[in-house]
Amino acid sequence: MAIVKDKVGVVSCSGEDLPEGTISRIATRIVLEKLRPNDTVTICLPLFLAGSEDERAFARVFPTIAIDGCDKRCAEVGTKKYSGKPVATIVVSEIMQKYPYLKAKSRGKLSAKEKELALKVAEEIAAKVDEVLERKKRGDSN
Amino acid sequence: MSEEQKVAIIACAGMDKSLGSVARACAFKVVEELRSEGSVLVCIPPLVAGVKPHSEWIKEYPIITIDGCSERCATKIVARIGGKIRGRVFIPQSVQKHGLKPKASADIGPEGEELAEKIADETALLVDKILRK
Numbered sequence: 001m002a003i004v005k006d007k008v009g010v011v012s013c014s015g016e017d018l019p020e021g022t023i024s025r026i027a028t029r030i031v032l033e034k035l036r037p038n039d040t041v042t043i044c045l046p047l048f049l050a051g052s053e054d055e056r057a058f059a060r061v062f063p064t065i066a067i068d069g070c071d072k073r074c075a076e077v078g079t080k081k082y083s084g085k086p087v088a089t090i091v092v093s094e095i096m097q098k099y100p101y102l103k104a105k106s107r108g109k110l111s112a113k114e115k116e117l118a119l120k121v122a123e124e125i126a127a128k129v130d131e132v133l134e135r136k137k138r139g140d141s142n
Numbered sequence: 143m144s145e146e147q148k149v150a151i152i153a154c155a156g157m158d159k160s161l162g163s164v165a166r167a168c169a170f171k172v173v174e175e176l177r178s179e180g181s182v183l184v185c186i187p188p189l190v191a192g193v194k195p196h197s198e199w200i201k202e203y204p205i206i207t208i209d210g211c212s213e214r215c216a217t218k219i220v221a222r223i224g225g226k227i228r229g230r231v232f233i234p235q236s237v238q239k240h241g242l243k244p245k246a247s248a249d250i251g252p253e254g255e256e257l258a259e260k261i262a263d264e265t266a267l268l269v270d271k272i273l274r275k
Contacts, residue, residue, distance in 0.1 A: 014155035016166060017185040025157060029248035044156045049190045050215035074187030108170050
Protein backbone atom coordinates (compact mmCIF):
# COMPACT_ATOMS: atom_id res chain seq x y z
CA MET A 1 0.00 0.00 0.00
CA ALA A 2 1.33 3.41 -0.91
CA ILE A 3 1.81 5.85 1.91
CA VAL A 4 0.96 9.40 0.98
CA LYS A 5 3.33 11.73 2.75
CA ASP A 6 2.08 15.07 3.98
CA LYS A 7 3.22 17.91 1.82
CA VAL A 8 3.00 21.63 2.06
CA GLY A 9 2.12 23.67 -1.02
CA VAL A 10 4.24 26.76 -1.53
CA VAL A 11 2.61 29.39 -3.73
CA SER A 12 4.93 32.18 -4.74
CA CYS A 13 3.92 35.41 -6.39
CA SER A 14 5.45 35.28 -9.85
CA GLY A 15 6.99 38.61 -9.10
CA GLU A 16 7.43 40.62 -12.26
CA ASP A 17 6.42 43.93 -10.83
CA LEU A 18 9.05 44.36 -8.11
CA PRO A 19 12.52 42.99 -7.28
CA GLU A 20 11.01 41.49 -4.12
CA GLY A 21 8.91 39.24 -6.34
CA THR A 22 12.05 37.83 -7.90
CA ILE A 23 13.40 37.14 -4.41
CA SER A 24 10.18 35.33 -3.46
CA ARG A 25 10.40 33.21 -6.58
CA ILE A 26 14.05 32.21 -6.10
CA ALA A 27 13.57 31.63 -2.37
CA THR A 28 10.68 29.29 -3.15
CA ARG A 29 12.84 27.31 -5.59
CA ILE A 30 15.59 27.01 -2.97
CA VAL A 31 13.08 25.50 -0.56
CA LEU A 32 11.67 23.12 -3.18
CA GLU A 33 15.00 21.99 -4.55
CA LYS A 34 17.41 22.20 -1.62
CA LEU A 35 15.98 22.88 1.83
CA ARG A 36 12.76 20.82 1.93
CA PRO A 37 12.49 18.86 -1.32
CA ASN A 38 10.56 15.99 0.27
CA ASP A 39 8.08 18.11 2.16
CA THR A 40 7.04 20.72 -0.36
CA VAL A 41 5.48 21.12 -3.75
CA THR A 42 4.81 24.29 -5.64
CA ILE A 43 1.62 25.37 -7.21
CA CYS A 44 2.06 27.34 -10.39
CA LEU A 45 0.27 30.61 -9.61
CA PRO A 46 -0.57 31.56 -13.22
CA LEU A 47 -1.98 28.08 -13.80
CA PHE A 48 -3.88 28.27 -10.55
CA LEU A 49 -5.30 31.68 -11.47
CA ALA A 50 -6.11 30.55 -15.00
CA GLY A 51 -8.44 27.94 -13.52
CA SER A 52 -6.60 24.62 -13.36
CA GLU A 53 -8.81 22.40 -11.23
CA ASP A 54 -5.86 20.19 -10.19
CA GLU A 55 -3.94 23.12 -8.75
CA ARG A 56 -7.01 24.49 -7.01
CA ALA A 57 -7.96 21.12 -5.56
CA PHE A 58 -4.49 20.71 -4.09
CA ALA A 59 -4.77 23.97 -2.17
CA ARG A 60 -8.13 22.88 -0.81
CA VAL A 61 -6.75 19.62 0.53
CA PHE A 62 -3.19 20.41 1.61
CA PRO A 63 -1.87 23.23 3.75
CA THR A 64 -0.49 26.06 1.67
CA ILE A 65 1.98 28.83 2.39
CA ALA A 66 1.80 31.97 0.26
CA ILE A 67 5.07 33.75 -0.49
CA ASP A 68 4.47 37.34 -1.47
CA GLY A 69 6.95 39.93 -2.59
CA CYS A 70 5.09 42.91 -1.19
CA ASP A 71 2.10 43.87 0.88
CA LYS A 72 -0.26 43.62 -2.08
CA ARG A 73 -0.13 39.91 -1.17
CA CYS A 74 -1.32 38.71 -4.57
CA ALA A 75 -0.42 35.05 -3.92
CA GLU A 76 -2.38 35.06 -0.68
CA VAL A 77 -5.35 36.87 -2.24
CA GLY A 78 -5.42 34.54 -5.25
CA THR A 79 -5.16 31.39 -3.15
CA LYS A 80 -7.89 32.55 -0.81
CA LYS A 81 -10.16 33.57 -3.69
CA TYR A 82 -9.94 30.37 -5.70
CA SER A 83 -9.15 27.66 -3.20
CA GLY A 84 -8.67 28.06 0.51
CA LYS A 85 -7.02 30.37 2.97
CA PRO A 86 -3.25 29.77 3.17
CA VAL A 87 -2.12 28.57 6.59
CA ALA A 88 0.61 31.22 6.50
CA THR A 89 1.89 34.08 4.39
CA ILE A 90 5.49 35.18 4.17
CA VAL A 91 6.07 38.69 2.83
CA VAL A 92 9.56 39.33 1.48
CA SER A 93 9.47 43.09 2.06
CA GLU A 94 8.77 42.43 5.76
CA ILE A 95 11.68 39.97 6.07
CA MET A 96 13.96 42.49 4.37
CA GLN A 97 13.49 44.88 7.26
CA LYS A 98 15.45 42.44 9.42
CA TYR A 99 18.39 42.60 7.00
CA PRO A 100 18.80 46.26 6.03
CA TYR A 101 22.19 45.52 4.47
CA LEU A 102 20.54 43.22 1.93
CA LYS A 103 18.64 45.12 -0.76
CA ALA A 104 16.55 43.77 -3.61
CA LYS A 105 17.26 45.82 -6.71
CA SER A 106 16.93 43.55 -9.71
CA ARG A 107 13.88 41.96 -11.29
CA GLY A 108 16.10 39.75 -13.40
CA LYS A 109 19.40 38.13 -12.43
CA LEU A 110 20.29 38.30 -8.76
CA SER A 111 23.50 39.79 -7.36
CA ALA A 112 25.45 38.05 -4.56
CA LYS A 113 23.66 40.16 -1.93
CA GLU A 114 20.28 39.40 -3.48
CA LYS A 115 21.09 35.69 -3.50
CA GLU A 116 21.95 35.96 0.19
CA LEU A 117 18.60 37.63 0.79
CA ALA A 118 16.81 34.88 -1.16
CA LEU A 119 18.50 32.29 1.07
CA LYS A 120 17.39 34.13 4.23
CA VAL A 121 13.81 34.17 2.94
CA ALA A 122 14.11 30.49 1.96
CA GLU A 123 15.20 29.62 5.50
CA GLU A 124 12.13 31.38 6.89
CA ILE A 125 9.91 29.49 4.49
CA ALA A 126 11.54 26.17 5.47
CA ALA A 127 11.00 26.94 9.16
CA LYS A 128 7.36 27.67 8.44
CA VAL A 129 7.02 24.39 6.50
CA ASP A 130 8.40 22.49 9.53
CA GLU A 131 5.98 24.31 11.81
CA VAL A 132 2.99 23.50 9.59
CA LEU A 133 3.94 19.82 9.31
CA GLU A 134 4.56 19.57 13.04
CA ARG A 135 1.13 21.04 13.72
CA LYS A 136 -0.43 18.62 11.25
CA LYS A 137 1.32 15.70 12.94
CA ARG A 138 -0.09 16.78 16.28
CA GLY A 139 -3.53 16.95 14.72
CA ASP A 140 -3.82 20.66 15.23
CA SER A 141 -5.93 22.01 12.36
CA ASN A 142 -4.91 25.66 12.81
CA MET B 143 2.76 56.06 -34.57
CA SER B 144 -0.92 55.46 -33.91
CA GLU B 145 -2.98 56.64 -30.95
CA GLU B 146 -2.12 53.39 -29.20
CA GLN B 147 1.17 54.46 -27.72
CA LYS B 148 1.98 51.36 -25.72
CA VAL B 149 1.58 47.62 -25.82
CA ALA B 150 0.97 45.58 -22.66
CA ILE B 151 3.22 42.54 -22.35
CA ILE B 152 1.91 39.67 -20.24
CA ALA B 153 4.17 36.69 -19.62
CA CYS B 154 3.02 33.52 -17.88
CA ALA B 155 6.11 33.50 -15.62
CA GLY B 156 5.16 30.03 -14.41
CA MET B 157 7.46 28.75 -11.69
CA ASP B 158 7.41 25.04 -12.21
CA LYS B 159 8.84 25.00 -15.72
CA SER B 160 11.99 26.57 -17.09
CA LEU B 161 10.06 27.90 -20.08
CA GLY B 162 8.02 30.07 -17.72
CA SER B 163 11.28 31.64 -16.58
CA VAL B 164 12.26 32.19 -20.21
CA ALA B 165 8.91 33.91 -20.81
CA ARG B 166 9.62 36.14 -17.84
CA ALA B 167 13.18 36.98 -18.92
CA CYS B 168 11.95 37.76 -22.42
CA ALA B 169 9.26 40.13 -21.08
CA PHE B 170 11.81 42.01 -18.96
CA LYS B 171 14.11 42.40 -21.93
CA VAL B 172 11.34 43.93 -24.04
CA VAL B 173 9.94 46.35 -21.46
CA GLU B 174 13.24 47.34 -19.84
CA GLU B 175 15.60 47.41 -22.82
CA LEU B 176 14.22 46.90 -26.29
CA ARG B 177 10.93 48.84 -26.17
CA SER B 178 10.95 50.64 -22.83
CA GLU B 179 8.95 53.53 -24.32
CA GLY B 180 6.45 51.44 -26.20
CA SER B 181 5.53 48.74 -23.73
CA VAL B 182 4.42 48.06 -20.17
CA LEU B 183 4.70 44.84 -18.20
CA VAL B 184 1.47 43.49 -16.74
CA CYS B 185 2.00 41.07 -13.88
CA ILE B 186 -0.60 38.28 -13.69
CA PRO B 187 -1.15 37.97 -9.90
CA PRO B 188 -1.95 41.68 -9.36
CA LEU B 189 -3.99 41.69 -12.56
CA VAL B 190 -6.22 38.89 -11.27
CA ALA B 191 -6.33 40.51 -7.83
CA GLY B 192 -7.57 43.72 -9.50
CA VAL B 193 -4.57 45.83 -8.49
CA LYS B 194 -3.97 49.06 -10.41
CA PRO B 195 -2.32 49.93 -12.76
CA HIS B 196 -2.25 46.34 -14.07
CA SER B 197 -6.04 46.06 -14.17
CA GLU B 198 -6.24 49.37 -16.06
CA TRP B 199 -3.47 48.67 -18.56
CA ILE B 200 -5.25 45.53 -19.67
CA LYS B 201 -8.25 47.60 -20.72
CA GLU B 202 -6.26 50.47 -22.12
CA TYR B 203 -3.59 48.85 -24.29
CA PRO B 204 -3.35 46.19 -26.98
CA ILE B 205 -1.77 43.06 -25.54
CA ILE B 206 0.95 40.56 -26.38
CA THR B 207 0.79 37.36 -24.34
CA ILE B 208 3.86 35.19 -23.80
CA ASP B 209 3.06 31.62 -22.78
CA GLY B 210 5.56 29.10 -21.48
CA CYS B 211 3.56 25.91 -21.96
CA SER B 212 0.49 24.47 -23.61
CA GLU B 213 -1.69 25.51 -20.69
CA ARG B 214 -1.35 29.03 -22.13
CA CYS B 215 -2.28 30.66 -18.83
CA ALA B 216 -1.40 34.21 -19.83
CA THR B 217 -3.66 34.01 -22.88
CA LYS B 218 -6.49 32.33 -20.95
CA ILE B 219 -6.43 34.93 -18.18
CA VAL B 220 -6.39 37.88 -20.58
CA ALA B 221 -9.21 36.34 -22.62
CA ARG B 222 -11.26 35.82 -19.48
CA ILE B 223 -10.78 39.42 -18.41
CA GLY B 224 -11.66 40.66 -21.88
CA GLY B 225 -8.32 42.17 -22.90
CA LYS B 226 -7.56 42.82 -26.55
CA ILE B 227 -4.90 40.29 -27.58
CA ARG B 228 -3.03 41.48 -30.66
CA GLY B 229 -0.06 39.17 -30.55
CA ARG B 230 0.85 35.81 -29.03
CA VAL B 231 4.23 34.27 -28.34
CA PHE B 232 4.46 30.57 -27.54
CA ILE B 233 7.83 29.68 -26.03
CA PRO B 234 7.82 25.90 -26.83
CA GLN B 235 7.53 26.80 -30.51
CA SER B 236 10.50 29.17 -30.18
CA VAL B 237 12.53 26.42 -28.50
CA GLN B 238 12.04 24.28 -31.58
CA LYS B 239 12.75 27.15 -33.93
CA HIS B 240 16.00 28.23 -32.29
CA GLY B 241 17.18 24.86 -30.95
CA LEU B 242 18.10 26.32 -27.55
CA LYS B 243 17.23 24.63 -24.27
CA PRO B 244 17.02 26.45 -20.92
CA LYS B 245 18.66 24.77 -17.94
CA ALA B 246 16.22 25.13 -15.04
CA SER B 247 13.47 27.30 -13.64
CA ALA B 248 15.68 29.05 -11.05
CA ASP B 249 18.53 29.57 -13.50
CA ILE B 250 17.81 29.33 -17.19
CA GLY B 251 21.53 29.22 -18.04
CA PRO B 252 23.36 30.60 -21.08
CA GLU B 253 21.17 28.83 -23.65
CA GLY B 254 18.04 30.00 -21.86
CA GLU B 255 19.37 33.57 -21.81
CA GLU B 256 20.14 33.41 -25.51
CA LEU B 257 16.71 31.98 -26.21
CA ALA B 258 15.06 34.77 -24.17
CA GLU B 259 17.04 37.37 -26.14
CA LYS B 260 16.01 35.92 -29.48
CA ILE B 261 12.35 35.75 -28.50
CA ALA B 262 12.55 39.27 -27.04
CA ASP B 263 13.86 40.56 -30.38
CA GLU B 264 10.91 38.96 -32.15
CA THR B 265 8.47 40.29 -29.54
CA ALA B 266 9.89 43.80 -29.94
CA LEU B 267 9.16 43.62 -33.67
CA LEU B 268 5.64 42.53 -32.82
CA VAL B 269 5.32 45.62 -30.59
CA ASP B 270 6.42 47.83 -33.51
CA LYS B 271 3.94 46.16 -35.82
CA ILE B 272 1.06 46.72 -33.42
CA LEU B 273 1.97 50.33 -32.77
CA ARG B 274 2.27 51.12 -36.46
CA LYS B 275 -1.29 49.91 -37.19
